[in-house]
Amino acid sequence: MRAANIASYNNASALRAGLSRRKMFDQIFVIVGLTVMLMCLIVLAILFADLVRDGAPRFGWDFFTNFASRHAERAGILAAWVGTSLVMLVTAVCAVPVGVAAAIYLEEYAPKNWFTAIIEINVTNLAGVPSIVYGLLALGLFVYQFDLGQSIAAAGLTLALLILPIVIVATREAIRSVPNSIREAAYGLGATRWEVTKDHVLPYSTGGVLTGMILGLSRAIGETAPIITIGALSFIAFLPQSPITSEFPFISFKWLHDPFTVMPIQMFNWVSRPDQAFQANAAAAGAILLAMTLLMNGFAIWIRYRFRKKINW
Amino acid sequence: MQKVSHILSQTSFKTGLSPHALRYRKLRDRVVETFLLAAGLVAVFTTLAIVAILLYESSTFFEHVSLKEFLTDTMWTPLFADAHYGILPLVAGTLTTTMVALLVAVPLGTTIAIYLSEFAAHHVRETVKPILELLGAVPTVVYGYFALTMVTPALQWLMPELPGFNMLSAGLVIGLMIVPYVSSVSEDAMRAVPRYMREGSYAMGATRLQTALRVVVPGACSGLAAAFILGISRAVGETMVVAIAAGMQPNLTFDPREPAATITAYIVQVSLGDLPHGSIGYQSIFAAGLVLMLITLIFNVVGFFLTRRFREAY
Numbered sequence: 001m002r003a004a005n006i007a008s009y010n011n012a013s014a015l016r017a018g019l020s021r022r023k024m025f026d027q028i029f030v031i032v033g034l035t036v037m038l039m040c041l042i043v044l045a046i047l048f049a050d051l052v053r054d055g056a057p058r059f060g061w062d063f064f065t066n067f068a069s070r071h072a073e074r075a076g077i078l079a080a081w082v083g084t085s086l087v088m089l090v091t092a093v094c095a096v097p098v099g100v101a102a103a104i105y106l107e108e109y110a111p112k113n114w115f116t117a118i119i120e121i122n123v124t125n126l127a128g129v130p131s132i133v134y135g136l137l138a139l140g141l142f143v144y145q146f147d148l149g150q151s152i153a154a155a156g157l158t159l160a161l162l163i164l165p166i167v168i169v170a171t172r173e174a175i176r177s178v179p180n181s182i183r184e185a186a187y188g189l190g191a192t193r194w195e196v197t198k199d200h201v202l203p204y205s206t207g208g209v210l211t212g213m214i215l216g217l218s219r220a221i222g223e224t225a226p227i228i229t230i231g232a233l234s235f236i237a238f239l240p241q242s243p244i245t246s247e248f249p250f251i252s253f254k255w256l257h258d259p260f261t262v263m264p265i266q267m268f269n270w271v272s273r274p275d276q277a278f279q280a281n282a283a284a285a286g287a288i289l290l291a292m293t294l295l296m297n298g299f300a301i302w303i304r305y306r307f308r309k310k311i312n313w
Numbered sequence: 314m315q316k317v318s319h320i321l322s323q324t325s326f327k328t329g330l331s332p333h334a335l336r337y338r339k340l341r342d343r344v345v346e347t348f349l350l351a352a353g354l355v356a357v358f359t360t361l362a363i364v365a366i367l368l369y370e371s372s373t374f375f376e377h378v379s380l381k382e383f384l385t386d387t388m389w390t391p392l393f394a395d396a397h398y399g400i401l402p403l404v405a406g407t408l409t410t411t412m413v414a415l416l417v418a419v420p421l422g423t424t425i426a427i428y429l430s431e432f433a434a435h436h437v438r439e440t441v442k443p444i445l446e447l448l449g450a451v452p453t454v455v456y457g458y459f460a461l462t463m464v465t466p467a468l469q470w471l472m473p474e475l476p477g478f479n480m481l482s483a484g485l486v487i488g489l490m491i492v493p494y495v496s497s498v499s500e501d502a503m504r505a506v507p508r509y510m511r512e513g514s515y516a517m518g519a520t521r522l523q524t525a526l527r528v529v530v531p532g533a534c535s536g537l538a539a540a541f542i543l544g545i546s547r548a549v550g551e552t553m554v555v556a557i558a559a560g561m562q563p564n565l566t567f568d569p570r571e572p573a574a575t576i577t578a579y580i581v582q583v584s585l586g587d588l589p590h591g592s593i594g595y596q597s598i599f600a601a602g603l604v605l606m607l608i609t610l611i612f613n614v615v616g617f618f619l620t621r622r623f624r625e626a627y
Binding site for chain 2: 019030041046047054097102104105106109110125128129130131132134137139140144193225229268282283286289290301
């Protein structure tokens with residue numbers, strides 16, 4: 001069989017025919033690969049265009065300044081975007097310091113032993129836990145055990161736990177890319193481990209930390225399931241208490257305990273209504289949500305690109 | 314030599330590193346390290362808390378419902394007067410949407426991975442990858458809207474008898490969503506295959522496609538398996554798309570054209586209502602969550618070890 005093959009290949013024209021046929025398959029695959037990628041991107045574009053088209057009648061100032069309403073034309077996302085902003089604030093304040101600290105520990109301090117391995121496996125595993133399971137954790141732990149209720153604080157903490165692995169992984173990657181020579185130079189001058197980390201490693205990893213933070217928040221902003229699980233209300237016609245007050249000390253944290261709604265919940269509520277008029281509201285809210293996530297992701301990519309270009313080891 | 318040691322002793326004197334300051338710096342390092350370790354432990358505690366809460370809340374559920382009923386009953390109606398607690402319909406719904414999703418994500422993801430790893434120029438890969446990742450970044454509730462208002466009507470145009478809620482459209486959209494996960498892990502695995510293996514293949518007269526399919530793909534086999542398994546775990550845990558587009562009726566069927574609830578959709582459905590804390594309905598979502606957690610944990614652990622294997626293989 002093989003001998004026959006070789007014999008036929010000795011025939012130059014047969015070889016050339018076989019080669020050009022095989023090269024044609026190469027070309028076909030290139031076209032297939034490009035088509036598949038283009039298809040995915042076109043679907044994304046269609047999705048966005050569809051949301052904008054369906055939601056077009058709702059875009060306007062009123063949509064941002066009105067509360068939810070029984071009348072589709074008058075319903076807006078005021079409570080939703082205020083809620084989303086406050087929840088994101090809590091999430092960022094909780095997740096970023098803890099995530100960065102955990103990443104520093106794992107990269108700069110942790111000895112190589114079973115204990116570190118357990119932490120690492122946990123981080124990897126948490127990244128794969130379905131978001132709704134975080135919701136169940138929050139329902140059992142934050143809402144009932146810690147008695148936070150269906151509040152902004154409970155939602156913020158839940159999403160903080162959810163994005164913790166994203167922040168940790170991004171920060172670790174950034175820290176790992178700082179070359180050892182920089183650490184050794186600092187140690188050589190007598191710096192302690194923390195001084196090396198704080199004055200040299202961290203400043204070089206700012207780009208990675210920022211990227212991780214933005215990617216994490218862009219994930220958190222669209223998360224619906226865990227917030228539904230803790231029981232966020234979808235019909236809220238009031239705002240949380242203002243964080244800024246007129247009397248001393250001018251800052252109040254009462255809003256942390258207020259009920260709230262967020263953009264994705266508001267959108268889900270509108271999608272699941274049988275009344276067709278509300279689909280336009282859902283589309284408009286979805287377009288804004290999608291635009292926000294895409295912008296945040298684009299920003300993260302840009303930051304990564306900028307920092308990579310700026311740093312020459 | 315003497316001069317150097319003289320200078321050294323003088324400098325250390327001048328920088329004022331008294332034993333006191335040294336002790337302070339060491340102490341500060343210790344304190345900081347403790348804080349950093351505490352932050353690292355948050356991840357461990359989160360996992361423990363998830364397991365503890367799920368076990369604790371579902372233990373009361375299993376006092377009420379026998380494990381045999383839970384695993385063998387073919388009806389799931391915890392909120393009805395005639396309550397049945399068989400998880401099978403929810404598991405069937407979950408598996409069906411996951412299968413549909415894989416049928417989309419595996420061919421598309423692998424094709425993209427082969428193209429990016431073996432054919433695309435460096436700058437093309439660097440531009441396309443972040444754009445593809447956007448597919449995974451779209452909020453799932455938006456995908457749900459897409460499945461319900463665009464994909465389902467399009468499918469109904471092809472199959473007129475298709476109901477408004479069906480697992481097919483939900484599964485297709487989930488598949489699209491997990492394409493970037495599958496393609497990026499597969500691509501990593503293929504790029505871990507050493508260059509010399511490709512060069513050996515080229516030297517034998519193989520074309521790029523032949524090399525990709527007969528040398529790189531078999532070489533990256535465990536990594537590809539890991540990519541598919543991580544994709545499965547994503548699809549199993551996906552919530553909003555199925556909750557919006559597949560309906561919320563538990564339905565023991567493997568026919569993707571039918572509406573059915575998944576484990577995740579059931580949890581959403583119960584959470585939307587107003588169930589009192591401690592009722593059997595409330596506990597049933599933790600039992601469902603426990604099953605979901607176990608399924609994804611198994612897939613994640615297998616995926617974790619497979620990825621570790623391809624990283625070590627060469």
